[in-house]
Amino acid sequence: MNTDKADLKNAVWQWAEHIGVKVKEIHLRQMQWKWASISMNGRLTLNTELLNLPKTLTEFVIVHELVHLLVPNHGKLFKSFMSAYLPDWEERQNHLRSL
């Protein structure tokens, strides 16, 4: 099942609360090379293309971006946070990359 804009934003607020990070703004726009980006002050930009993806993948993208508020890189710590919040994140990432 795909998501609409309100669902997408709600998912962000819920995950932010769950992870314990502060998201200040959520923007949706067309992005050419990536699914999303986040700035350290909590400004999240999501690619409108996410609305065409299944929920498991949008969730992966959201969690990935929010965990960047805890860990700015993709190192060991980042991966262990990902595993804590989404145990099957690698599977989802592979699925996303295969698209």
Ligand SMILES: [Zn+2]
């Ligand atoms: Zn990243």
